[in-house]
Amino acid sequence: MNNKKKQMTLKQFMGQESTAGVVFSLPFIIGFLLFMIVPMFISLYYSFCDYNILNPATFAGVKNYVKMFTDDPTFWKTIQVTFYFALVSVPLRLIFALIVAMILQKTTLATGFYRAAYYLPSIIGGSVAVAILWRRMFAADGVFNSLLGVIGIKTSFAWLGNVNTAIWMLIILAVWQFGSSMLIFLSSLKQIPVSLYEAARVDGASKWKQFWSITLPLLTPTIFFNLVMQMINGFLAFTQCFIITQGRPLNSTLFYTVYMYQQSFEFYNTGYGAALAWVMLGIIGLITIVLFATKRFWVYSEGV
Amino acid sequence: MKRKIALLLAGVLAVSALTACGGGSSSSSDAGAAADTTAAAADAGAAADTTAAAADAGSAEGxxxxxxxxxxxxxxxxxxxxxxxxxxxxxxxxxxxxxxxxxxxxxxxxxxxxxxxxxxxxxxxxxxxxxxxxxxxxxxxxxxxxxxxxxxxxxxxxxxxxxxxxxxxxxxxxxxINSPALIYDKTLTDSIGLTIKDNMTMDEFFEYSREINEKTGVKTDISYGTVNSYSEYFMRSFDIVPFGDKKMNGTAEDWIPFFAQYVTGLDEGWLIDPSIFAEISIGAIEQMPMVYGSSPETRSWCALANSNQLAAAINAAPEGMELGITTWPAYDPVKSDYLKSxxxxxxxxxxxxxxxxxxxxxxxxxxxxxxxxxxxxxxxxxxxxxxxxxxxxxxETDQEVTAFINDVVTPNCSPINPPQPDGASEVYDLLNRVVEEVCYRQRTAEDAAAYFFEEANKIMATK
Incomplete structure (x- = not known):
């Protein structure tokens, strides 16, 4: 009797929808805890240690953090480079994505092809192959200079070898990967009610006026979303620098994440690398908070 | 149907939990946690394989x-x-x-x-x-x-x-066993009737570089971005082993000649422009300016490499380019040169x-x-x-290399420096950066030596 009652409850428990949900998401939850949360907190501990991977970590207090802010010019250089890269490339990329999305908004036979074509760089743009291709394109004897030669500008300028232009090669590569933002813009452009444009036309508003008064305000939630996501990605950029420039010339393209990698795995200052990682987390968190704080001043919200 | 699926999944879960317990009991919990971290941090497949293989080896009897x-x-x-x-x-x-x-x-x-x-x-x-x-x-x-x-x-x-x-x-x-080896474009040197001597001195090396640049426009690539061995080789002529115990040996002044060679090359116009290194994978034999450069300004007549890399360099060289092998230049060749593993x-x-x-x-x-x-x-x-x-x-190439080691290097070399201590890789990164700054005319040789010596000492002091 007792036994039977127990079985019933087990069966009931198993039948519950929430049980199925938990069971289905368990692989993710386990993976997330084991491979994200646990290593994260281990790295937090290491950031307060002298640790070189090969020997056990010894606790060293806030030494790593103090060194970073007071005695490491390279740290400040990478901060400067990373901010420059993110703050320039992200807005440019969003503007580009919006322009292309507006062009591709009308559905014709060709737009499907163009949408796919413009999305392609986002899929392949982060890859090693494209990074190497990029390096060859902007070489002194590369495709870009040959093209300049065709229009009459003969030059063997090494775009990646100059302190002032090298970072721009990485920015252009990043801007070129506007595809995912473009797709998001496209879908929200399509959600703007046509009736608003019709009303505007009846009132005699120009295309330009329609864009500023209807399209842009109604897109602000999407712009905000894209801005936050891309900003985070921008600060975490790694491959371009790691493959194309390795920070050269003169650390003018040394991204924060690459410096973190160098400290952790090339110089074996893994404790210091962990501290760098946590400072970056703080920086990204701060920027995201700032972005959210400004939200109410410029993001259109239907609810209010 | 839904219930059945849920039951099935619960069963799978139970089994995996049991397996996890089994795994836990056969090894100490510490080792288990460490293995997990390994699998997470290293690039997935291979590291996991190694861990698994190690575990197998531990348990297998036969x-x-x-x-x-x-x-x-x-x-x-x-x-x-x-x-x-x-x-x-x-x-x-x-x-x-x-x-x-x-x-x-x-x-x-x-x-x-x-x-x-x-x-x-x-x-x-x-x-x-x-x-x-x-x-x-x-x-x-x-x-x-x-x-x-x-x-x-x-x-x-x-x-x-x-x-x-x-x-x-x-x-x-x-x-x-190999040794440092200067690999050079013999077709080019032959074409201007220049013979490259084994065990050349630094001054002879400069002389060769000047002459080649004057007559052909081809430049010279002194080690760039990979100065590790070359700097050590260079300093051996002055009886300096760079790394001491938690400090750098010698003085800042001792490093001036090392940076000065780059300045000399820039002043006299035979040093290859540093900007070309932005476009290549530094250290890859196939992309050394000697075999990779497409015009005289981006080409070098020589490359500072190792003797066992001759075959790879020949593979990478353009059709019709014959390569020669000799020793690296040094102020005192016998003191500088060495055999190594x-x-x-x-x-x-x-x-x-x-x-x-x-x-x-x-x-x-x-x-x-x-x-x-x-x-x-x-x-x-x-x-x-x-x-x-x-x-x-x-x-034939490998026999040439063996002859080079036996006949040229072995009679004219000194014992190798002791292994580099912890901190060396960071110091070399610094050295590469300072050489870069010198080549971009951001520092003079004196300034570079002083800066490098001070910063390198700082790095070593923390080890």
Whole structure:
């Protein structure tokens, strides 16, 4: 009797929808805890240690953090480079994505092809192959200079070898990967009610006026979303620098994440690398908070 | 239907939980956690394989499973795997898992494996890292095996053995001997009737560079971005071993000539423009300006490389370019030049089959048949009898390299510097950056020497 009652409850428990949900998401939850949360907190501990991977970590207090802010010019250089890269490339990329999305908004036979074509760089743009291709394109004897030669500008300028232009090669590569933002813009452009444009036309508003008064305000939630996501990605950029420039010339393209990698795995200052990682987390968190704080001043919200 | 699925999943879950318990009970919880971290941090597949293989080796009663890990190129990978297969055939019950990576990936992964207490059984080791790994207790002291005869080192010279000896213990056995070698475009030098001397001095090197630049416009590539060995080689002429105990040896002034050579090259116009290095993978033999440059301004007449890289350089050279091999320039060639182990083999600490691993190591070093497969790709074999046995089988290029080492370097060299301590890789990164600043005219030689010396001392003091 007792036994039977127990079985019933087990069966009931198993039948519950929430049980199925938990069971289905368990692989993710386990993976997330084991491979994200646990290593994260281990790295937090290491950031307060002298640790070189090969020997056990010894606790060293806030030494790593103090060194970073007071005695490491390279740290400040990478901060400067990373901010420059993110703050320039992200807005440019969003503007580009919006322009292309507006062009591709009308559905014709060709737009499907163009949408796919413009999305392609986002899929392949982060890859090693494209990074190497990029390096060859902007070489002194590369495709870009040959093209300049065709229009009459003969030059063997090494775009990646100059302190002032090298970072721009990485920015252009990043801007070129506007595809995912473009797709998001496209879908929200399509959600703007046509009736608003019709009303505007009846009132005699120009295309330009329609864009500023209807399209842009109604897109602000999407712009905000894209801005936050891309900003985070921008600060975490790694491959371009790691493959194309390795920070050269003169650390003018040394991204924060690459410096973190160098400290952790090339110089074996893994404790210091962990501290760098946590400072970056703080920086990204701060920027995201700032972005959210400004939200109410410029993001259109239907609810209010 | 939904309930059935839920039940099924619950069952799967229960089974996996049981398996997890089983895993936990067979190893200490510490080791388990460490292994998890390893799998998470290292690039997934291979590291997990190693961990799994190590666990297998621990539990298997009959068969012995070993992991052999090295870095290198395609030729090395094929030959080493074939040699290991031969060992498996000769020793039934032993199975060896060959694993390889490129240079950069190798050290990332090895460090992670070390942190997870799952060092490979047999591994390739480099002079730059051996000190650090041995002192961290990650390599096996081979002295007892040499004494009981498992590992035969009788045919290896004392000097060569010394380079793998740290604090009285033998932690690494030479896998092949090479030496620094200046590889040059012989077609070019012949065309202007220039003969490049062996054991050239620095002044002769400058003279060659000037003449070649004047007559052909081709530039000179002094080591750039890879100054590690060259700086050490250079400083040996002045009796300076760069690294002391937690400090740099010598004085800031001692480093002025090193930076001054770049300034001289820039002033006189024969040094290759530093901006071209932005476009190539520095250190890759196929992309050295000597073989890669497409115009006189982006080409170099020479490359500072190692003797065992001659074959790769010939492969990479354009059709019709004949390459020559000679010594690196130095203010005092005999003091500067040295023979070295291009790389070592070591045994990882904590191996479940340590004795078998040593036997594999002995096989790779001493077995004639194995070396007939390996064919000195790692450098001239260290045991004299093995080097002799494979000599007739070598290609013309490899025979040229062997002759270069035996006839040019061996009579005119000095013992190698001690292994580089912890901190060296960071100091070399700094040195590369300072050389870059000099080449971009951001610092004078004097300024560079003072800055480098001060910053390098700071780095070493924290180690």
């Amino acid at each position: 068969g012995k499973n070993l992991v052999c890990y090295w870095w290198g190129n395609q030729v090395r990978n094929e030959r080493t795997a074939a040699a290991l297969e031969l060992y498996e055939q000769n020793n039934p019950g032993v199975s060896i898992d060959p694993q390889f990576a490129d240079w950069g990936g190798y050290w990332d992964k090895l460090a992670t494996l070390a942190a997870g207490n799952s060092m490979p059984d047999v591994l390739q080791m480099d002079y730059m890292y051996v000190d650090q790994y041995a002192k961290s207790g990650l390599l096996v002291d081979l002295t007892p095996y040499i004494e009981n005869g498992t590992l035969d080192c009788s045919q290896i010279s004392e000097n060569t053995m010394a380079s793998g000896t740290i604090d009285g213990g033998v932690y690494a056995i030479c896998a092949g 291009s790389q070592f083999f070591s045994i990882g600490a904590g191996s479940a089959n340590e004795e078998e691993a040593v036997k594999v190591l002995n096989f790779l070093i001493n077995d004639i048949d194995a070396n007939k497969i390996l064919l000195g790709e790692r450098g001239v074999p260290a045991p004299a009898n093995v080097a002799e046995a494979i000599a007739p089988l070598l290609s």
